[in-house]
Amino acid sequence: MPDHATEQLRELVRNRDRLVQDCGDSVRQLHRLLDLTFPDFKHHIALLDTVLALTILKAFPTATDVAAATPRRLAKLRHGPRHLVGDPLARQFIAAAKQTVAAQSGDVYRVRIRHACEDLALWRTRLLAIDAMIETLLDDHQVGRLLTQKVEAAAGCKVMNIMTGSGMPVSRKVA
Template sequence: LVIANMVKNGYYSPVRFHSSEYEELRVLMANRETVVKRLVSAVNQIHRWVDIVFPELRQVFKILTCKGALLTLRLFPLPADLCKLSPDDVIKGWQKYMKRHSGVRRAHLLIDLAKQTVGSKQATHAYKLHLEQLLEEHDLATKQLQRIEKEARDVVERIPYAGKILAITGISSIALVGVLGESGDLRGYAHGNALLRHAGLNLTEASSGKWKGQMTLSKRGRPRLRHFLYLITMCMVMNNQEFKALHHHNIKVKKLKKMKSIMKLCGKLARLLVGMVRSAAAYNPNKIFALAAYR
């Protein structure tokens, strides 16, 4: 009876079926999220392994996932292996796989630290096997991530209005893929506020009876869409001159807190995207943002 009453009163919205391109983007981005979690897990476990077995490696390589650090872990996984080698042997091992190796100074430092390490010297065979598996998982996840992102870029190129959106400074192809995969065709939205409601970024009031609560974000929508709209907004605040001016105006003139300004700019971004798509117009910062008012 409740459902029938809602249908009678028109409290419903029709289901929108997406075309093949948008469905492909949604599946690819869901797969990408899974692969990224595996990659982050592998990286965290590599950091843990280094802290246990060879913590001094951080003095040689500040970033343990750089090419030189990963190659060193592959070629000389244990400090005991490095103690048996000379700096020339380490450099020759690097040169087989890297044209620009880490240098003679780092080779000397690596061997000296290996001789003085405070890392665990027990169960070396098990630690070595564990590291090999972690590196294999890291390589597999990295390869899969690159393939997924390439496929996603190929699909987004088939969407007619994607080129105009990507011309905006601060919007990357992967971030746009994340938005389109969750929102579907932006031409199906009557206004940018509809996109905000779909993402759960619309304002709601938590009230009950005589008690009146504060205005908060509903968060009743697509969490992945909220994630990518937020990321795009942050990138545009850092790299896009128009959004940077708007953010500065919100903080200095309107006295908004930084996070409130970011949320306000998320709404501006949603209205910008839907407006550009529906009008088939190119990005015009002077027309859309009226920068003269903020300078």
């Protein structure tokens, strides 16, 4: 029978896996929305779950919004404590937005894009908190300490989960 710490780790990993799945769903939704509102966005920033992408999309969710922006305003957007979008990227975005083939730019799309960005930011924060909880539990757990000496915490936790999940003896599971 697994101990209390192992049960806690198992539930945290399940919750983390669900959050990762939700993040992926939200990123896919953002891709679909950008296909309608600003398909060229992905040519300049490939990963939509980055702080840079989310910052730009929250401020200027559609190509129409980007095209109406001044290069200075877009360039001055902060993503992170010390990073700015920058003038070269701002000018590239504005030029692409003015030439885009996107057909949708209404308030409905703005709201949906902003909601997807807010969801991703929230899930990122939750993932960081869960990762910290997993690290703490693994540090306090004997087997967890051994596993995380060689692998990262989430992987070590998954190994523990597999080892204690079935009725098979641990020695057979490791081999």
